[in-house]
Amino acid sequence: MTDQSVIFGIAMAEKRREKRDPQQRRAEILASAFACFAERGFAATRMEDVAARAGIAKGTVYLHFPDKDALFTELVSGVASPILGQMGEFVANESITPRFAVSMFYALFRREVLETDRRHLLRLILAEGPMFPAVAEFYHREIISRGLGVLRILLGRAAARGELRNPKIVETPQLVMAPPLLSIIWTTLFEPYEHLDTQKLFDTFLDTLFVPAEDLSEGGTQ
Amino acid sequence: MTDQSVIFGIAMAEKRREKRDPQQRRAEILASAFACFAERGFAATRMEDVAARAGIAKGTVYLHFPDKDALFTELVSGVASPILGQMGEFVANESITPRFAVSMFYALFRREVLETDRRHLLRLILAEGPMFPAVAEFYHREIISRGLGVLRILLGRAAARGELRNPKIVETPQLVMAPPLLSIIWTTLFEPYEHLDTQKLFDTFLDTLFVPAEDLSEGGTQ
DNA sequence: GGTGATAATGACCGACCAGTCAGTCATATT
DNA sequence: AATATGACTGACTGGTCGGTCATTATCACC
Structure with missing residues (x-):
């Protein structure tokens, strides 16, 4: 045998x-x-x-x-660019409201990153970044920097229309990235111990960032 | 020789x-x-x-x-507990406004973590956490879980007093932790390429979270 | 069906490092 | 002064893994 x-x-x-x-x-x-x-x-x-x-x-x-x-x-x-492309389109189109654009970004992020294996890649970048300065530099230049540029335009427009509860946000667009970042860390670290409803997280943040629809259209800046 | x-x-x-x-x-x-x-x-x-x-x-x-x-x-x-102790005290003391309590937490976090070597330790936990489930579990149980408990009380109180621009935040207290998390990642990853003003970041977020002082004291919930 | 060019293989090398343990010596005890 | 203790040392071991290269298989084209 x-x-x-x-x-x-x-x-x-x-x-x-x-x-x-x-x-x-x-x-x-x-x-x-x-x-x-x-x-x-x-x-x-x-x-x-x-x-x-x-x-x-x-x-x-x-x-x-x-x-x-x-x-x-x-x-x-080679993992990040596609999402950013989408964002660029939303911004170019002025008929899309800033809030909708941001909410679409969050939805995109959930669908394409959080709920796929890509979330582990993103976490890997956060984790190993300091050991690979080239990676950190690349990400800052190609993703973060551009993303912030887009957000500044979007938030600036929203502020001009009086859609922001706190217009000063325009100066710290990083805040918009905080919830996605939190969700990445949470889902890859604490999910086994406590579930995080990312949909709710993002929705709540949007409601905090932007003035409610019913309070709009009665004059912008003041 | x-x-x-x-x-x-x-x-x-x-x-x-x-x-x-x-x-x-x-x-x-x-x-x-x-x-x-x-x-x-x-x-x-x-x-x-x-x-x-x-x-x-x-x-x-x-x-x-x-x-x-x-x-x-x-x-x-053995690195995290002291800060949490402080927070507990702030919450126990009902004469301290929720906003002030949160702002003190942010200040504490900046002084004791962000601006010391401890920030590297915290980043290490985020980075290596998945490799050490015991660590992740410990942090969730001892720090995150308790912290969220404190925040729920604080935000609940703020909501009751009508101090929150969006009372729904009470249900996702994780949002309050998002800016500190962002600041840790940013300062240990992108600081060489672009400075982040964490003071401004936290202040702006506070102003977004809580209603401005002048809009207060004219009746709570509604 | 031969022949050169190229892709693929996996045994091998050597650097590296966590963890061990037989031996050393500063200090305490008598 | 002699002895006992155990904290401390560092050479060593066993194993791992990144990277190499002589050999082998495959293919395209005569």
């Missing part, structure tokens, strides 16, 4: 080497790295894990990425 | 073995571990670093802590 099964085992498990389009291989490796890093963090993830999950040998990973750091950096750099 | 300097070197660098009160040793090790973990993170900190910084040999650390995990867990568990 031993002999036979071993032989069969080997025959069956025989590695099918498969050449791939380099682009596709890269993507597969990145997908695998995403999963590994997301569930175990940077330090605890072994290159061999990444390779195994992608169904290839360790050496192959190094044909596509110079080292572990580069793999990580490339990974986290 | 070689001989002499070596001899002198040895003589000068001669390790002074020094016995200590175990309590004190423990404290020294914890202090050293604090510094090491804060500046390099959990994975990148070597037990030898911790020992060297405490001026002792590696083995000695293991006389006081069973392993690296235990050292870390013990460390982060």
